[in-house]
Amino acid sequence: MQLARIHAPLRARAAVSGAWLDLARSALGVLALAACLLAASGRAHADAPAAPPAAAATADAAGAAAAAPAVTAAAAAAPAAAAATPNKGDTAWMLTSTALVLLMSVPALALFYGGLVRQKNMLSVLIQVFVVFSLITVLWAVYGYSLAFTEGNSIIGGFDRLFLKGTFDAATGSYSMAATFSKNTPLYELVYVAFQSTFAAITVCLILGAIVERVRFSAVLIFAVVWFTISYLPIAHMVWFWPGPDAYTDPALADATNLKGGLLWQWGALDFAGGTVVHINAGIAGLVGAFLVGKRVGLGRESMAPHSLTMTMIGASLLWFGWFGFNAGSAYEANGSAALAFMNTYLATACAVLAWLLGEWALKGKPSLLGAASGAVAGLVAITPAAGNVGIPGAFVIGIAAGLVCLWGVTGLKKMIGADDSLDVFGVHAVGGITGALLTGVFNSQSLGGPGFVADWVTGKVVSNPILTQLLIQAKAVAFTAIWTSVSALIAFKVADLLVGLRVPEEEEREGLDTSSHGERAYS
Secondary structure (H helix, E strand, O other): OHHHHHHHHHHHHHHHHHHHHHHHHHHHHHHHHHHHHHHHHHHHHHHOOOOOOOOOOOOOOOOOOOOOOOOOOOOOOOHHHHOOOOOHHHHHHHHHHHHHHHHHHHHHHHHHHHHHOOHHHHHHHHHHHHHHHHHHHHHHHHHHHHHHHOOOOOOOOOOOOHHHOOOEEOOOOEEOEEOOOOOOOOEEHHHHHHHHHHHHHHHHHHHHHHOOOOEOHHHHHHHHHHHHHHHHHHHHHHHHOOOOHHHOOOHHHHHHHHOOOOHHHHHOOOOOOOHHHHHHHHHHHHHHHHHHHOOOOOEOOEOOOOOOHHHHHHHHHHHHHHHHHHHHHHHOOOOHHHHHHHHHHHHHHHHHHHHHHHHHHHHHOOOOHHHHHHHHHHHHHHHOOOOOOOOHHHHHHHHHHHHHHHHHHOOHHHHHHOOOOOOOHHHHHHHHHHHHHHHHHHHOOHHHOOOOEEEEOOOOEEEOOOHHHHHHHHHHHHHHHHHHHHHHHHHHHHHHHHHOOOEOOHHHHHHOHHHHHHOOOOOO
């Protein structure tokens, strides 16, 4: 201890020097990206008129026109809907839902993750979540929303909404509109932008749990920018972008209209609120990061026990509360679909808590608070793609399955993989997301109490695919997302490693990132 105090000033000066170098490298990367965006913006606005953004949802046809409500993408409404006025109740519900999803990250996820790490790393987790959430929010407004939710091709959108251009006309005081799942029922596009921004931001924050306690802060920021750009935005576009219900007016043009949607939407993949876009995307990226960053110093020899399960329980409770905005808000209207998603979210989570707790009790001989909290998150994750896509029977099954499968994911499967996924991002989010996505394909069927999906947006006809057919579509979407995010995460982490390095030095890791990286302590 005395030796450590003697060398502390030298270590502090070295840390400051290294921090400035990391900051300079990060700034250069951000400036280069900004220059590219401004150039692209100039070309887009100079060479072509801005096209109105299209609306999106997780729905489509197996073959030609199978579609199922999930999450709409923003879009200016078709001429017939342009004169419609947004419902004040819908607007109020969506603003509330946006605030609820914000609560899920700041402070819920930060507290949940923070309580699970050792005391010396508590603040490092809080600042990572807080700052990454803010960073992605800014990038979303600059270019993220435009690339995810405007018309481009089946993989990525365009540049029509860079810096949110066109969402508000100061000269006339008019606002652009986004589509919902009902014809002639628009939503203010800025409300949709804000709501989807919280999804993008929390997705990147989820990944951090896999690499906490040893990752360099500047590397976190660089990774966040790159992965958000090359993984989150394309996946969101491919799963959730579609032309919107008001675009379907002529049956003869339906096939051509379908081709404007994202790739996975065209396949018919169902994802109400983010099983593929958020949880599988983030969970697998976290696993890639755990392998690349490496294991924590002392893992297996020193105690890595959570320092505050009280904080973790508070975080889990706030996540459950905020998740109602996440899932029920993805109906985009205050209607029956929102009510179904709300109840499914409520019920599946409770089932998962009990399933995890009983499974842990049987395996280990004692039920734990950590198990109950983890079960809640597993249930929330698994019901996310299914929230408005299954009936009440599906919620029971998905919740119970999530609790048991994710318990195995963080115990048996984790040992088999051998990576130091510190806070079980893969075991809960990827495994839970895959479970929910696949079971959505089963319980969407009307024969099992599900709502089915809209097969014809001109007439509003609702049908169900054969269970095996929809299950295969879901599996195809899961596999595609897993491969895409794995490659994207590898690229993003490698970029960060080349620019600043992924890990802090071993001495700083042993000291704790709170003091060595941020010069603060969580507790006196």
